[in-house]
Amino acid sequence: MRLRTILDIYHKELDALYGKQEVDSFFNLLIDHYLQLKRIHIVVDPEYVITKSEEQPLFEALSALKLEQPIQYIIGVTDFYGLTFKVNTHTLIPRPETEELVSWILSDQKGNESVDPLQIMDIGTGSGCIAITLAKKLTNARVIGMDISEKALELSRENAISNMVDLSFLQGDILNVTRSDHLLNHKLDVVVSNPPYVRHLEKAEMQNNVLNNEPHTALFVSDDNPLIFYKAIGEFAKDKLKPNGLLYFEINEYLGRETMTLLEQQGFKNIKLKQDMFGKDRMIRAEK
Template sequence: MNIDEFRIYFREQLAGMYEPEEVENLCFLTLEHILKMNRVEVSLSRKMDISTSALSQLNEVTSRLSLSEPIQYIIGTTEFYGMEFQVNPATLIPRPETEELVDWIITDKAESLVKSEKKEKLKVLDIGTGSGCIAISIAKNLSNAHVEAIDISQEALATAYQNAKMNQADVTFYNQNVLAVEELEHKYDVIVSNPPYVRMLEKKEMRDNVLSNEPDSALFVSDDDPLIFYRKIGELAFESLSVNGFLYFEINEYLGKEMIDLLKGIGFSDIELKRDMFGKDRMIKASR
């Protein structure tokens, strides 16, 4: 079988499961990963015969995809903010919306650092770090940042640690349950979190490949108290942020107004809600 013939077979296997453009993208990712070629090389080698061993690996990936397993878990990596991150079923797969949150922080901080010519390190804490994508992207892009990150999951932290090493980022990781913390040990200039925020009632809006593969503990909160993480992190941050420090959250698109009320109630000011590229209320920042 050559590459063109495999592409036809792949499309037939996944037709109806994903949009045609997504099938095309998945096919390229699969071929790139197994044949160790980049996208241009794959495109230029359409008549190249595939070896028996490569074909059996390609068939395995195709069959896992047809069972709704996310491509990122199959190939074990994903791209976030221009860097490569390892992912596995203990870590959420980083989302493009979260890249927008990271970009907001980096742009804000880079601008304010230029204005203030601040010499000391900018102290940053990422709560619920998962793969470490937020913490590592900030550490790599704000050269004067000292970044710490916490997560309740040991397995996620082990992956985050590997990701920091792989990307040569200096991040200190702690295994902590934020809901059980009474106060944060240090002062921070920036606290950021993308905590679990999907209500059980929203499960039906989610795709099968998210529901059956990504960790529930990274995604879901109860319908009765969906802002449990935001309230706790907001209260901790209010006590631990430096003067002019900022709190940034990724949020549930349906709870923007509730988030503003919550942060005002804690005492935060300069609250700014921001939409993501899909026009949904997705991020919020507030100052101490």
């Protein structure tokens, strides 16, 4: 079949759901991923024909898109900070806001000439996007990624290998930390976390492709205790950080002030709230 004909079918079946522009960008991503073809192929050669076996993944992806499955789960990979990460339904799809959090940490560490390795822990590591990017970019860092989900950790280990970085992963529940694991006995320079922070009352604002596909243990907290992870991670960081060590959080845009107050009460100093590219309160840095 002509590739152009398949694009026409995509538009016919999906434009009402996603809009024309997004359907074009899905199609470009899919032909690049499955066929290593660029959009220009359709432009310069509208008669370009692909084989039956080449068509198959494009039609499978079309069915998945009709069910509002995220494109990143369909192709199984996504880009984060210029690196490629495998993702599946056990891991949150890394977001651009989280790239901004990583960028903040990297710029704070720029020019850090310390001869001692920088000890970093990422709590709720998921795909490993934060931990692996920090390990890749900060060559003097020793990074530990922790998550409650063994399935997520399987994938973050694979991502560490494919990105050729050496770091440690640890299965654990930050709400019930047991002191037994030796990885928890290190003193840390940096603790970072993008924990679950969406309240159930915010579900109405969420898109179906997020709500129906991404893992709820990665997303949701109860309406009456939305800072549960921030409180636990703050206490953990207070205990584990070296003097003047830094704690970085991605936060719920509606709870910036409350999260800052919590960290003040826990005794952190120099607490700074930062907005993301959309102007929303999205990140906090605090010093022990």
